[in-house]
Amino acid sequence: MYDLIVLGAGPGGYEAAAHAGEMGKKVALIEKKHIGGICLNSGCIPTKTLLHSAKILQVLREAENYGIKAGKPDIDYGQIQKWKKEVVSLLTKGIEGKLKRSGVETIWGEGHLIAKNTMTVNKKDYEAKNILIATGSRPAVPPIEGIDSPHVLDATAILELNRIPKSLTIIGAGAIGLEFAYFFNEMGTEVKVIEMLPHIAYQMDTEIASYLLKSLEKKGIDFALSSIVTSIDKEGISYKGENGNIEAIQSEIILNATGRLPNLENIGLDEIGMLYDTKGIKTDLQGKTSVPGVWACGDVTGRCLLAHAAAREGIVAVNNMFGKKDVMRYKAIPNVIYTHPEVAAAGMTEQMLQQEEINYKKNILPLNISGRFVAENEKKQGYVKVLTGSQYHEILGVHIIGGVASEMIYGIAAFIEMEMSVEDIKEIVFPHPTVSEAIKEVICQIK
Secondary structure, eight states, X not given: OEEEEEEOOSHHHHHHHHHHHHTTOOEEEEESSOTTHXXXXXXXXXXXXXXXXXXXXXXHHTGGGGTOOOOOOOOOHHHHHHHHHHHHHHHHHHHHHHHHHTTOEXXXXXXXXXXXXXXXXXXXXXXXXXEEEOOOEEEOOOOOBTTTSTTEEOTTGGGGOOSOOSEEEEEOOSHHHHHHHHHHHHTTOEEEEEOSSSSSOTTSOHHHHHHHHHHHHHTTOEEEOSOEEEEEOSSEEEEEXXXXXXXXXXXSEEEEOSOEEEOOTTSSTTTTTOOEETTEEOOOTTSBOSSTTEEEOGGXXXXXXXXXXXXXXXXXXHHHHTTOOOOOOOTTOOEEEOSSSOEEEEEOOHHHHHHTTOOEEEEEEEGGGSHHHHHHOTTOOOEXXXXXXXXXXXXXXXXXXXXXXXXXXXHHHHHHHTTOBHHHHHTSOOOSSOTTHHHHHHHHTOO
């Protein structure tokens, strides 16, 4: 009898398993394919290796602006792919080591619930006092004629592409679509992005998203907004544009980046009477499902499809199942798009505040109020947008485009979690010269 069986070894699953093991519990982790899940093997990490190569290429092309004559760079796509695989392999070994040190037993195979405290794997039953479902998600497949064509790839398949395509059409302008658009554009591919909404980056503040759109358009990426794909054939793709006309374009490769769906099938949810719908398993803020002793975390819940959210959800669930009170909070989860410029946010967007009729104050300033940003970003622009409560001036949301936004946003998450106000942040000393100083400057100007 195990204290805990975890189904799925993605960020939520392996972090939860290791945490329980470190608490001295007997833990088994069931995984059918890869330790690290989608994030490590075909998501967050491999895409970041590609994006880093693209950013280096961009820097080389712009080097003369800073007095460095680098010459015309040559792309070795095979080496880019080799580096990607080396990074994934190294990090996989690191996670395996962490699980081993925590005393977690790994069971390889497809797990299926046959009772609320019993999993079967490879025709063998395993019992546990608690079961945590962390089966993640997969790319959604919209009902588009021809979506199953061989030249239509999802975000997993395109990572294994062994060449740089001459043309690429991306369906969807969320984080996944935009990151691949930036990467392949830098590699020399002709890129077009088709998005059904009137703006890109639906999860971001629309004002900041508009700055990102302008930046990507300047790089040569073509966008068709308020547009719906109608069909795909061997020649390319057809879509209804904003004006209602049907447009047809040729494209060597098409990327389906229309979102993700939770992995709910064939794990025994119906057999144990689990409450769920197409969006995911229903959980409370402690990670409990409708079945006592069965918990869930990560993408499979449909709450927040981010690796760092999944990891925290898994730890919250483990703490609660073993008697340590904990609760999941979503108001300050950082969100990042790793294009160049980067976009990062924590807290509420202006649209959320308006929808919930919350009174707020707003300030937005360019990042070139930071000397560090000016020194490192010739003829480029970035912005910091801050939203605070009207009465108490508490930080409600901060949105950044430009610089190393992804590396600064954790501080904003802390401000929001600690319910800090403008007056509190005035007392914090920021290092000089850094881009982060711009955040304090924008906050402190709010009266």
